Amino acid sequence: MAPVTEPSRNWADDDDEIEVEAKDQGLPAPVTREEPDGTRITTEYKINEEGKKVKVVRKTKMRLIKSQVNHAVAERKNNWKKFGEVAGLGAGPDSNSTSFAEKVFLKLSSTVKDHDAPPPEEEGDSLKKALAAAAKSKINCRICQGDHWTSKCPFKDTHAPLGDLGGMDSKDTGSDDVGADAGAGGKYVPPSLRNRGPGEAMRGTGADRRDDFPTIRITNLSEDAQDQDVKDLVSRFGHTSRVFVSRDRETNICKGFAFVSFYHKDDAEKALETLNGFGYDNLILRVEWAKSSRD
Amino acid sequence: MVNAKQQSPDEMSSTVGRLSATVCRPARINDFFYEQRPILLHGHTRSLTKVKYNRDGDLLFSTSKDSKPNVWFAHNGERLGSYDGHNGAVWDLDVSYDSKRLLTASADNTCRLWGVESGKQLYQWNTRTPVRAVAFGQGDRIALYVTDALMGQPSTIWIVPIEDDLENQTDEFIRKIVITGSKATVASWGDLNKTIYTGHEDGTITIWDAETGEQIKHVKSHTKAISDMQWAADYGYFITASKDHTSKIFDAKTLRVMKTYTTTRPVNSAALSPIRPHIALGGGQEAMEVTQVGGAKQGKFETRFFHLPFEEEIGRVKGHFGPINTLAFAPDGRSFASGAEDGFVRIHYFDDDYFDFKYEEESMEL
Numbered sequence: 001m002a003p004v005t006e007p008s009r010n011w012a013d014d015d016d017e018i019e020v021e022a023k024d025q026g027l028p029a030p031v032t033r034e035e036p037d038g039t040r041i042t043t044e045y046k047i048n049e050e051g052k053k054v055k056v057v058r059k060t061k062m063r064l065i066k067s068q069v070n071h072a073v074a075e076r077k078n079n080w081k082k083f084g085e086v087a088g089l090g091a092g093p094d095s096n097s098t099s100f101a102e103k104v105f106l107k108l109s110s111t112v113k114d115h116d117a118p119p120p121e122e123e124g125d126s127l128k129k130a131l132a133a134a135a136k137s138k139i140n141c142r143i144c145q146g147d148h149w150t151s152k153c154p155f156k157d158t159h160a161p162l163g164d165l166g167g168m169d170s171k172d173t174g175s176d177d178v179g180a181d182a183g184a185g186g187k188y189v190p191p192s193l194r195n196r197g198p199g200e201a202m203r204g205t206g207a208d209r210r211d212d213f214p215t216i217r218i219t220n221l222s223e224d225a226q227d228q229d230v231k232d233l234v235s236r237f238g239h240t241s242r243v244f245v246s247r248d249r250e251t252n253i254c255k256g257f258a259f260v261s262f263y264h265k266d267d268a269e270k271a272l273e274t275l276n277g278f279g280y281d282n283l284i285l286r287v288e289w290a291k292s293s294r295d
Numbered sequence: 296m297v298n299a300k301q302q303s304p305d306e307m308s309s310t311v312g313r314l315s316a317t318v319c320r321p322a323r324i325n326d327f328f329y330e331q332r333p334i335l336l337h338g339h340t341r342s343l344t345k346v347k348y349n350r351d352g353d354l355l356f357s358t359s360k361d362s363k364p365n366v367w368f369a370h371n372g373e374r375l376g377s378y379d380g381h382n383g384a385v386w387d388l389d390v391s392y393d394s395k396r397l398l399t400a401s402a403d404n405t406c407r408l409w410g411v412e413s414g415k416q417l418y419q420w421n422t423r424t425p426v427r428a429v430a431f432g433q434g435d436r437i438a439l440y441v442t443d444a445l446m447g448q449p450s451t452i453w454i455v456p457i458e459d460d461l462e463n464q465t466d467e468f469i470r471k472i473v474i475t476g477s478k479a480t481v482a483s484w485g486d487l488n489k490t491i492y493t494g495h496e497d498g499t500i501t502i503w504d505a506e507t508g509e510q511i512k513h514v515k516s517h518t519k520a521i522s523d524m525q526w527a528a529d530y531g532y533f534i535t536a537s538k539d540h541t542s543k544i545f546d547a548k549t550l551r552v553m554k555t556y557t558t559t560r561p562v563n564s565a566a567l568s569p570i571r572p573h574i575a576l577g578g579g580q581e582a583m584e585v586t587q588v589g590g591a592k593q594g595k596f597e598t599r600f601f602h603l604p605f606e607e608e609i610g611r612v613k614g615h616f617g618p619i620n621t622l623a624f625a626p627d628g629r630s631f632a633s634g635a636e637d638g639f640v641r642i643h644y645f646d647d648d649y650f651d652f653k654y655e656e657e658s659m660e661l
Contacts, residue, residue: 069351069353070351072351072393072394073351073353076353076354076394076412077353077368080375080412082374082375082376083375083376083377083413083414083415084363084365084376084377084378084379084414085338085363085374085376085377085379086374086375086376086377087376087414091373092371092373093371093372093373093374094373094374096337097336097337097338097374098334098335098336098337098367098371098372098373098374099334099335099337099372100332100333100334100335101332101333101334101335101614101641102332102333103332103333104333104612104613104614104643105646106600106610106611106612106643106645106646106648106649107610107648108600108609108610108648108649108652109609109610109652110602110607110609110654110655227647228647231651239655239658
């Protein structure tokens with residue numbers, strides 16, 4: 001194993017051109033100074049499209065990324081010369097042929113929306129049981145009246161529901177009557193499934209509506225906590241739909257609290273009981289139910 | 296994960312205590328990948344025909360119809376060089392196990408051997424018809440290339456020796472296998488160079504005995520041309536992509552169809568993730584038909600991810616403005632490259648979320 005060092009060459013460093021231009025126009029040359037924390041601050045002056053002199057201050061922070069690779073790879077990286085069309089060019093990517101594209105997010109899910117071929121039903125076990133009763137009556141989409149769940153409706157993002165024709169009164173299925181419901185049934189029903197009557201389908205997909213998931217707030221987290229650490233910490237209690245560690249926008253340091261949404265409320269309860277008052281990285285965690293943004 | 300529920304509180308504290316020790320650590324390489332934007336490579340002037348990683352995953356090779364294959368550093372998209380010499384579209388490439396040599400198959404009636412580092416041509420096989428596919432055998436002492444059926448010439452598999460010492464390299468072939476029937480579009484070696492697998496224009500897949508040149512088995516599971524074929528690491532099965540809008544996984548020995556992935560557009564490439572039970576499909580409308588319907592939206596030029604055993608689509612990656620012609624997973628499974636009709640290669644790095652994703656069924660304890 002041999003270390004490979006990535007030369008930290010960036011397009012932002014190529015300020016030769018700017019310098020020449022600046023001299024032509026009688027502007028002060030760009031000044032670059034280095035802060036103790038490694039941040040480089042470049043101050044330059046230029047004339048914008050309206051002919052006004054503007055001062056541009058750019059803050060850049062370099063991060064050196066080292067990785068262990070085998071000798072053959074290190075040899076290729078460090079010693080091979082460029083050839084063919086790019087012969088003679090210096091190290092580092094050439095902006096003519098290499099650029100960065102917009103960030104594209106790959107969100108994996110077991111139910112991908114596909115207008116051409118709707119994927120088969122894929123629900124969790126507990127959900128299936130709870131829905132079994134409702135499924136006995138005719139499945140009726142509230143948006144397009146089609147023969148599928150509202151959550152699977154291809155128009156669910158674009159159309160509002162036509163109105164509830166399922167025979168239920170139009171009372172909101174919110175959390176105001178949670179207590180009564182939980183007591184009456186005897187068996188515990190997660191909030192996301194309460195007030196489910198015949199013909200009434202799920203509200204939203206769940207994934208889009210994070211309020212539907214039982215969420216806990218973990219506070220007094222260490223500054224060093226990473227997303228993965230919190231994930232590791234809570235994943236033992238059950239499946240999480242979302243783990244959010246609040247961070248400072250500038251420094252990317254954890255602000256000391258995190259939100260975790262579980263798919264099942266009993267998992268969340270278990271996590272809350274176990275983790276509240278727990279010692280983690282020399283700090284005592286405090287865990288409580290997150291307040292819903294709707295309340 | 297699930298069994299943690301049954302742990303007593305005492306056991307629990309010990310595991311959590313251990314975890315806390317790992318909290319303080321320097322940035323991992325994943326932290327970097329997490330913020331990584333796709334790298335866009337534009338070193339080709341025409342549509343891509345093939346992208347392929349070398350075994351270590353540090354180099355990415357790309358060929359296109361513009362006659363100049365390129366090689367790139369995969370981690371930052373830096374172009375290392377181009378292999379200049381072909382006079383026509385380059386259809387296929389293969390790189391040797393030690394990343395020292397490169398084979399390219401071109402429509403200029405040549406198959407060429409290159410030094411990967413120097414960019415110099417080492418040898419050239421002249422053929423009578425365009426070369427469609429090329430592959431190093433295991434051990435890199437032998438290679439095959441497939442010529443197209445054209446002007447009365449039949450589609451033929453040529454098995455040639457590759458000499459370590461180029462002084463000894465001749466254009467003699469070890470064996471030639473004449474393909475009767477539909478012409479071959481893809482070809483690769485089976486395990487231990489004992490067999491050769493070809494995919495054909497009519498959707499047939501054939502196994503040939505590399506020693507005798509006899510046809511061992513053939514099946515016609517696809518109804519249209521096979522556009523891609525990629526092996527699982529253990530040579531137990533392979534995945535095909537076909538113009539008949541499907542991709543299939545075949546058992547290598549019996550050619551039984553194990554899985555079928557159905558889409559709504561011709562599939563040009565299919566790749567197997569080396570670390571996750573996922574496959575990636577690339578395709579889209581035929582390039583010549585794009586203008587008839589208009590818009591990149593209808594063309595569905597996305598890389599589509601399917602769950603391998605469940606045969607269900609689990610995600611899509613947008614970006615290209617033309618049909619995706621070729622896909623390759625990096626050998627470490629943490630990124631993939633796609634080359635498209637629009638002339639661009641994109642290298643995507645997966646988010647942490649990608650590695651966390653599991654079906655509920657997958658995470659259950661048995």
